Amino acid sequence: MTMLFGVPLAVLYGQLLLGLINGAFYALLSLGLAVIFGLLKIINFAHGALYMLGALCAVVLLNTLGVNYWVALILSPVLVGIFGIFLERFLLRRIAHEDHIYSLLLTFGIALVIQGVFTNIYGVSGMRYPIPEALRGGVNLGFMFLPYYRAWVIVAALVVCFGTWFMIEKTKLGSYLRAGTENAKLMQAFGINVPLLVTLTYGFGVMLAAFAGVLAAPIYSVSPVMGANLLIVVFAVVVIGGMGSIIGAVLTGLGMGIIEGLTKVFYPEASSTVIFLVMVVVLLLRPAGLFGKEA
Amino acid sequence: MTNAVKPDYEQLRISDLHAFYGESHILHGIDLTVRRGELVTLLGRNGAGRSTTLKSIMNMVGRRTGSIMINGNETIQTAPHHIAQLGVGYCPEERGIFASLDVEENLLLPPKVRSDGMSLDEIYDMFPNLYERRRSQGTRLSGGEQQMLAMARILRTGANMLLLDEITEGLAPVIVQKLAEVLMRLKAKGLTIVLVEQNFRFAAPLADRHYLMEHGQIVHEIGANELESKKDLLNTYLGV
Numbered sequence: 132m133t134m135l136f137g138v139p140l141a142v143l144y145g146q147l148l149l150g151l152i153n154g155a156f157y158a159l160l161s162l163g164l165a166v167i168f169g170l171l172k173i174i175n176f177a178h179g180a181l182y183m184l185g186a187l188c189a190v191v192l193l194n195t196l197g198v199n200y201w202v203a204l205i206l207s208p209v210l211v212g213i214f215g216i217f218l219e220r221f222l223l224r225r226i227a228h229e230d231h232i233y234s235l236l237l238t239f240g241i242a243l244v245i246q247g248v249f250t251n252i253y254g255v256s257g258m259r260y261p262i263p264e265a266l267r268g269g270v271n272l273g274f275m276f277l278p279y280y281r282a283w284v285i286v287a288a289l290v291v292c293f294g295t296w297f298m299i300e301k302t303k304l305g306s307y308l309r310a311g312t313e314n315a316k317l318m319q320a321f322g323i324n325v326p327l328l329v330t331l332t333y334g335f336g337v338m339l340a341a342f343a344g345v346l347a348a349p350i351y352s353v354s355p356v357m358g359a360n361l362l363i364v365v366f367a368v369v370v371i372g373g374m375g376s377i378i379g380a381v382l383t384g385l386g387m388g389i390i391e392g393l394t395k396v397f398y399p400e401a402s403s404t405v406i407f408l409v410m411v412v413v414l415l416l417r418p419a420g421l422f423g424k425e426a
Numbered sequence: 427m428t429n430a431v432k433p434d435y436e437q438l439r440i441s442d443l444h445a446f447y448g449e450s451h452i453l454h455g456i457d458l459t460v461r462r463g464e465l466v467t468l469l470g471r472n473g474a475g476r477s478t479t480l481k482s483i484m485n486m487v488g489r490r491t492g493s494i495m496i497n498g499n500e501t502i503q504t505a506p507h508h509i510a511q512l513g514v515g516y517c518p519e520e521r522g523i524f525a526s527l528d529v530e531e532n533l534l535l536p537p538k539v540r541s542d543g544m545s546l547d548e549i550y551d552m553f554p555n556l557y558e559r560r561r562s563q564g565t566r567l568s569g570g571e572q573q574m575l576a577m578a579r580i581l582r583t584g585a586n587m588l589l590l591d592e593i594t595e596g597l598a599p600v601i602v603q604k605l606a607e608v609l610m611r612l613k614a615k616g617l618t619i620v621l622v623e624q625n626f627r628f629a630a631p632l633a634d635r636h637y638l639m640e641h642g643q644i645v646h647e648i649g650a651n652e653l654e655s656k657k658d659l660l661n662t663y664l665g666v
């Protein structure tokens with residue numbers, strides 16, 4: 132067997148793949164957080180719970196209505212996105228003019244409520260979601276075995292991340308979002324309905340979280356607490372990348388997943404803490420984050 | 427429509443306007459009228475409340491009471507994003523060029539509010555510098571170019587009433603001269619303009635009337651033909 136620094140290459144590639152998958156989820160979630168933070172200036176602590184809702188929604192759709200994976204991949208984000216729009220419209224907006232600490236606490240509270248309600252209904256043990264038929268099995272690449280579903284997760288996440296970047300940086304709607312992020316009052320004076328833009332942006336960020344949830348359903352166990360565990364790591368990713376940069380959120384997410392994977396190979400004891408170590412180093416050397424703008 | 431058609435049409439009528447930022451009461455009962463096609467200035471020392479008057483018209487202050495009629499519509503209850511659609515173009519004192527947009531994106535950002543705005547070609551014709559720098563980041567432009575951009579941006583929307591806040595502030599004399607020419611052309615096209623200015627020498631030859639402000643109130647109204655006879659007044663309030 133080929134070895135690198137005493138590690139079989141197959142193991143290395145396997146962990147790299149796992150890292151890339153985790154990174155894809157970090158990227159999708161921190162992207163949504165960055166989009167929401169840009170315009171609303173709030174840190175959406177409900178993000179993990181909404182990611183969980185996306186996965187749970189797919190499970191429920193399958194078990195009660197027999198809705199298949201591909202339909203759920205669209206339908207679940209739409210449903211959870213509409214829920215997010217209600218959250219913004221009827222809760223977040225009411226305190227939008229207050230200090231941002233209040234919306235932070237509110238989203239944290241919303242996360243606890245959602246998590247609590249669904250723990251009450253489903254308990255904390257994980258539910259299974261079958262891998263869709265078309266993506267079962269895998270291919271032997273010679274140096275490693277690549278399960279189709281994992282490849283799909285990476286491709287789907289990258290396409291959605293790129294699409295989001297393109298929409299924000301290259302379209303007219305995106306220019307509204309960028310300008311609104313800088314100076315919402317002036318945008319209003321130009322006749323742009325900023326409150327509507329805010330609602331839609333929040334809804335879109337929530338959809339990204341729910342989309343990640345559906346992608347995750349067949350590989351991670353679906354439970355009401357699945358988001359809470361992930362979100363802590365995602366916040367560390369966001370701190371490392373710096374708030375507000377779209378590209379930064381995506382690259383940092385993928386990068387941190389890979390670093391985590393590599394750590395699992397070479398120093399497994401540190402694999403669950405390495406991201407936080409990186410966060411500490413970044414905070415010391417570049418407090419605004421790798422891609423953040425220095426104040 | 428120009429002022430030749432309907433000479434006394436009131437494009438803007440403000441009555442007993444009070445404005446507040448949180449607890450601070452900034453404007454204390456403003457009354458003013460601007461007829462279609464007129465160029466009217468708001469003069470006064472720093473802190474007199476001129477910018478706040480323009481922001482109040484745009485519903486950008488904390489709270490406002492009184493009446494603001496724009497083109498015959500009462501707007502005191504109107505949401506901020508519905509004001510522009512009445513044909514108002516606002517150029518803020520800090521210019522408000524967006525750093526995350528390039529020059530052309532800045533230019534195309536505000537939606538059209540009326541059908542007869544200037545085309546992109548006409549804009550670039552009037553401001554050739556902007557054409558040369560259309561792919562530059564908005565805030566990379568010089569102060570003068572940024573001011574041109576802030577003006578051009580609202581001309582494209584077709585707004586027929588412009589609220590311009592200190593557009594000559596900190597600019598070189600040649601740029602100020604260019605802005606004066608632009609304002610003359612806009613006036614000739616029949617646009618209604620409310621101009622907040624420190625630079626009295628810039629404003630005097632352009633304006634039809636002047637309102638003098640102090641402590642959030644209008645203290646005097648001076649017609650263009652009265653400037654000579656009211657020099658003392660101007661001296662007292664502006665120190666010109």
Ligand SMILES: Nc1ncnc2c1ncn2[C@@H]1O[C@H](COP(=O)(O)OP(=O)(O)O)[C@@H](O)[C@H]1O
Pocket residue numbers: 447450452470471472473474475476477478479
């Ligand atoms: N955002 C604000 N919050 C509180 N007070 C303000 C704000 N903006 C302006 N003011 C106050 O309102 C008064 C009028 O300001 P302004 O309208 O900017 O004057 P001018 O444009 O004539 O220089 C000043 O006393 C200023 O300190």
Ligand SMILES: [Mg+2]
Pocket residue numbers: 473476477478519592
């Ligand atoms: Mg001012």
